[in-house]
Amino acid sequence: MTLPASPLGGASVLFDLDGTIINSRTGIIATIHRVLRDMGHDPDPEHDLNWVVGPPLRDLIGEILRHYDDTRCDEAMERYRRLYETTGKLQTPVFEGMRDVLDTLRAAGATLYIATSKPKELARSILERHGLVERFREIYGARPDDSGAEKPELIASALRDHKIETHHAVMIGDRRFDISGAHANNIRAIGVAWGYSGAGEMLEAAPEAIAATPDQLPMLVTAQFHAAMRHVHATQA
Numbered sequence: 001m002t003l004p005a006s007p008l009g010g011a012s013v014l015f016d017l018d019g020t021i022i023n024s025r026t027g028i029i030a031t032i033h034r035v036l037r038d039m040g041h042d043p044d045p046e047h048d049l050n051w052v053v054g055p056p057l058r059d060l061i062g063e064i065l066r067h068y069d070d071t072r073c074d075e076a077m078e079r080y081r082r083l084y085e086t087t088g089k090l091q092t093p094v095f096e097g098m099r100d101v102l103d104t105l106r107a108a109g110a111t112l113y114i115a116t117s118k119p120k121e122l123a124r125s126i127l128e129r130h131g132l133v134e135r136f137r138e139i140y141g142a143r144p145d146d147s148g149a150e151k152p153e154l155i156a157s158a159l160r161d162h163k164i165e166t167h168h169a170v171m172i173g174d175r176r177f178d179i180s181g182a183h184a185n186n187i188r189a190i191g192v193a194w195g196y197s198g199a200g201e202m203l204e205a206a207p208e209a210i211a212a213t214p215d216q217l218p219m220l221v222t223a224q225f226h227a228a229m230r231h232v233h234a235t236q237a
Contacts, residue, residue: 009109011225012164014155014182016173017116017123017141018053019195021098021132025053027084027091032064035079041068053196055177056117056142056149057081077146081119089122094130095194097214102135104218113158114139115171115181117149137162151181159185167228170221172211179205188224190217 018024032052033043047067052060061080062073070076102112112135116123120141127133140158142149155171158164171182174195179202182189191197191207194214202210208227209220 007109008105008222008225010168011110011221012113012158012162012169013105013110013221014113014115014158014169014171014187015136016171016175016178016195017114017118017126019174019197020172020178020192021094021102022092022126022130023095024092025050025196027088028053030091031080031084031088032061034083035076036064036068038079039070039072039076041070044068050196051198053175055175057146081146085122089126089129092126092130094132095214099132101214101217102132105221106135108218108222110221111162112136113162114141115151115154115158115178116141117151117154117177118142119144119146151177152184155181155185155187159187167231168225170224170228172217172221174202176201176205179207182207188228190220190224192217 015021029049029052032049036043044067057077057080058073061076065071065073065076106112114123114136118141120139121144123139123141124133138158140154159166159169166186169187171178171187171189172192173179174192175197179189179191189207191202191205191210193210193212208224211217211220
């Protein structure tokens with residue numbers, strides 16, 4: 001995996017976590033099923049849960065409970081947090097090739113960040129377990145009670161805290177929330193095809209590029225970074 005001669009010095013790359021760096025679907029769905037059983041429900045095998053990776057926890061738990069005519073969202077969230085912390089987070093392998101992507105981008109001069117709807121400390125714990133936490137300058141995630149999980153606000157915090165100019169930043173993620181969050185902050189976005197977006201979701205979200213495989217990311221990040229710089233120079237001319 002190689003990049004063009006021009007480095008990515010000055011570039012900031014924000015990554016989603018679930019469905020982009022880690023394959024967390026199995027752990028999340030297994031935890032949801034355990035919560036449902038603990039609350040007296042028999043998980044419906046016909047109920048499609050492939051969409052649950054990405055949205056803030058309150059949104060997804062509330063939607064799932066509606067399928068069972070259950071309104072105990074706070075109780076379900078507490079059960080989910082407790083179970084995921086003990087077992088679910090252990091079922092989060094890193095997608096093949098993503099370690100190389102992170103190292104390649106860093107070697108080219110980019111600064112990396114995480115912007116995830118997961119609670120910040122849970123995200124840190126998962127990254128530490130995989131030996132990846134040191135690749136990132138900072139992790140942005142939800143608070144322990146799962147508030148503050150909206151992507152526009154997380155991305156805005158990273159840009160503000162580190163004084164990152166919008167034409168120096170690129171967001172990478174697998175769901176429409178990642179793309180719309182980037183665009184809400186006037187930064188470019190790259191979608192990934194190996195995550196958990198539904199049929200047509202990524203095309204409808206309209207990122208500036210879509211990576212079919214992880215090894216495409218370094219070149220796409222470089223292209224988007226340089227395109228943003230050219231656009232700024234053109235408007236200033």
